[in-house]
Amino acid sequence: MMTSEFHANPDNFCYRHPGRQSFVLCQRCMRTICPECQTQAPVGVICPECMQEQRRSQTPAQRRANRRWGARSMTAVGGRPIVTYWILAITSAVSLLQLLPGIGGPITGALQFAGAYLYPSLSGLPFEPWRMLTALLVHGGFIHLGLNMLALWMVGQQLEPLLGRAKFLTLYLVSGLGGSVAMALIAPAQPTVGASGAIFGLFVALIVIGRHLGGNIIGALVVLAINFVYGFIVPGIAWQAHVGGAVVGALVALVYVRASGRRNAKFWWIGLVSALVLVLLAVVAIVPPLLITAGR
Numbered sequence: 001m002m003t004s005e006f007h008a009n010p011d012n013f014c015y016r017h018p019g020r021q022s023f024v025l026c027q028r029c030m031r032t033i034c035p036e037c038q039t040q041a042p043v044g045v046i047c048p049e050c051m052q053e054q055r056r057s058q059t060p061a062q063r064r065a066n067r068r069w070g071a072r073s074m075t076a077v078g079g080r081p082i083v084t085y086w087i088l089a090i091t092s093a094v095s096l097l098q099l100l101p102g103i104g105g106p107i108t109g110a111l112q113f114a115g116a117y118l119y120p121s122l123s124g125l126p127f128e129p130w131r132m133l134t135a136l137l138v139h140g141g142f143i144h145l146g147l148n149m150l151a152l153w154m155v156g157q158q159l160e161p162l163l164g165r166a167k168f169l170t171l172y173l174v175s176g177l178g179g180s181v182a183m184a185l186i187a188p189a190q191p192t193v194g195a196s197g198a199i200f201g202l203f204v205a206l207i208v209i210g211r212h213l214g215g216n217i218i219g220a221l222v223v224l225a226i227n228f229v230y231g232f233i234v235p236g237i238a239w240q241a242h243v244g245g246a247v248v249g250a251l252v253a254l255v256y257v258r259a260s261g262r263r264n265a266k267f268w269w270i271g272l273v274s275a276l277v278l279v280l281l282a283v284v285a286i287v288p289p290l291l292i293t294a295g296r
Contacts, residue, residue, distance in 0.1 A: 012187075016048070026050055044213050077226045079277040083165045084156030087172065088149055091195060095145040110192065111138045115188025119289055129197050132180035132284075133173060136195040148195050155202045162209065167256060170273060175201020175249040177277065182244020190238070197241035201249025208253035251276060 014020045014034035022034045026047040038045040046054070094111070100102040101139055111133035116123035139145040160168040177198015183190065210217045228246075231239040252273055259268035 006248060014074055018178070028053075053268035055250055081147075081156045081168075083169045083172075084160050089157075091137050091152075092145065092149060093141075095139040099142065108138050111135060112191050112193045114185065114191040115184035115284075115288055118284060119182055119188075122133065122289060122293075132177055132184075135180060136176045136198055137192050138193040139195075140193055143288070144194060148199055151199050152195065152202070155199065159202055159206050159209075163256065167269070171205055171249060171252050171256075172198045172278060173203060174252055174273060174280075175199075175205075175245040177280060178248025179238075179245035180240035181280050182240045183238060184284050184288050185244075185291075186240040187238075190240075192238040192241055193236070196231075196238070197245030199245070200224075200242045201245040201252070203227075203251035204246045204249040205256075208250055209257060212257045248276070 010018065010024070011032055012021060013032060014022050016037050017030045017034050020034040022032050022038075024033055024035075024038060024045060025031065026033050026045065026134050028046050028050040031047060032045045033045070037047050039048070039051050065233035094107065098107050111131065111134040113131040118126045120127045139148065156168070159171075161173065162218050163258045175193065178201060179266050180192075182197070191289060203220070207217050207220050207224065210220065224246075228239075228242060231237045253274070255269055255272045259265045259272065262268050
């Protein structure tokens with residue numbers, strides 16, 4: 001039973017609805033707010049008055065972002081990039097298992113990708129198309145893994161809250177697929193491992209979306225150019241996957257940008273990205289066998 005002191009204390013009730021009991025505080029003004037008055041923020045919840053103040057203090061680029069992308073798509077649940085963390089955890093676990101004597105070799109052999117696995121009639125190898133994505137889980141050593149996971153963490157912190165979890169995961173996987181398709185087209189006999197193609201896709205998507213929202217992308221362009229050049233001049237790096245992931249990541253980002261202002265935006269981006277995936281699969285199924293046959 002509540003005491004009279006409890007009912008007399010306004011801090012136990014919503015400041016906008018005094019008759020509603022609550023124990024949740026606005027993370028900005030620290031006043032009690034009921035569920036109706038709570039708006040999810042990157043950390044905790046805020047009240048309507050603080051939300052209005054936040055909107056008034058936004059820059060023109062932030063206002064354009066809210067109009068074009070919608071308030072819900074700008075922040076993942078709780079503001080935490082959960083998908084990024086899961087990709088980091090799973091990829092790191094698998095790649096670290098590669099370092100263990102006795103099991104590392106079989107893991108790499110089972111998950112790495114080469115175009116030859118797509119054309120059993122030409123290569124004599126089994127048909128294993130899933131390798132186009134499983135190659136994202138294995139890496140060529142601790143440094144390779146560390147650099148890719150650092151880049152994923154940095155980009156994911158910004159991009160996943162902006163896009164939302166479903167779009168971010170789709171972008172990552174389709175960009176990785178694009179990297180594998182490029183490997184099959186340009187170097188079908190070369191085995192490859194690593195998430196670099198997917199990460200290049202995320203990086204380019206961040207630039208495309210940042211440009212669309214009016215942000216300053218000069219620094220990101222410089223970093224991307226340096227990484228592209230590094231991949232071309234240092235031997236042993238699958239630059240083909242970088243190019244493929246970057247091109248496909250840019251296309252997916254353009255789909256997100258163009259679909260965001262339409263009615264039934266979810267229908268549009270899912271449909272267009274699905275069409276892109278079908279095109280990639282058709283290209284990788286038809287073009288490399290023709291090139292290989294013509295070269296014989």
